[in-house]
């Protein structure tokens with residue numbers, strides 16, 4: 001039933017980092033690779049217009065970012081000089097202030113063009129949510145910038161598209177309650193910070209129990225709980241070597257999320273990072289090593305849980321690194337088709 005699939009691709013949000021002088025991955029675009037592989041299958045090739053969405057896009061602006069981020073942060077991000085935030089978000093300097101994985105001489109476009117790239121990703125996430133509300137399911141081949149907090153960002157996440165999109169839909173009256181189900185290898189620390197005390201958007205995060213971003217001290221310099229450790233609604237840390245019980249823990253976590261919800265959500269946003277995969281290319285996610293089969297079981301578990309309850313689901317491809325990383329969204333989407 002390929003016709004029922006809605007796959008969202010926003011080319012502006014998918015520009016390779018090398019264009020900005022950032023040397024992070026030579027794997028090319030995962031989104032294009034997934035689309036190419038899908039089009040190589042007869043059932044997808046003949047119905048491309050039905051499943052592939054590539055515009056138009058809803059406008060996302062300052063007032064949308066303000067629903068998740070501090071005003072001073074938003075104004076700097078949207079100003080003529082967003083570089084400080086971009087250097088922080090993409091971690092382009094080491095502790096001594098020297099460039100890290102960044103060579104302006106190799107850039108084809110200025111660093112500040114990463115702002116429209118991040119805004120485009122937020123548009124993609126928002127549109128995937130719109131399509132999910134209309135059709136039950138949509139998968140955006142991007143998004144998932146869950147490390148961006150209210151006024152600080154890191155982990156390649158300048159703004160939090162996930163919370164921005166959810167709150168925009170709330171402001172429009174399209175939804176009241178939202179779940180975020182985050183299965184990226186790294187803890188969804190930014191979303192946790194922004195959503196602290198918000199009873200309308202509940203957040204599940206299943207992630208590596210150790211390693212980045214949880215490798216720092218428990219408390220910050222002012223003696224407050226470190227920002228990356230702010231609680232989510234359901235927090236599921238997986239210890240190194242705990243892969244065998246991953247799906248069981250996720251299943252119990254989803255049941256707990258439902259128990260904690262006074263009413264069912266109008267929408268679930270799934271941050272489906274591919275980096276828990278054992279063949280993922282990112283060094284910082286090596287403490288969690290799910291097999292390709294376990295990754296598919298993870299995704300189908302979440303999909304079935306939500307569809308059994310009639311909850312519209314917007315999926316975001318989120319993290320995933322290396323030449324083979326496109327296989328994770330591809331195997332999920334073909335399993336659904």
Ligand SMILES: [Zn+2]
Pocket residue numbers: 184185186273275285319320
């Ligand atoms: Zn990640």
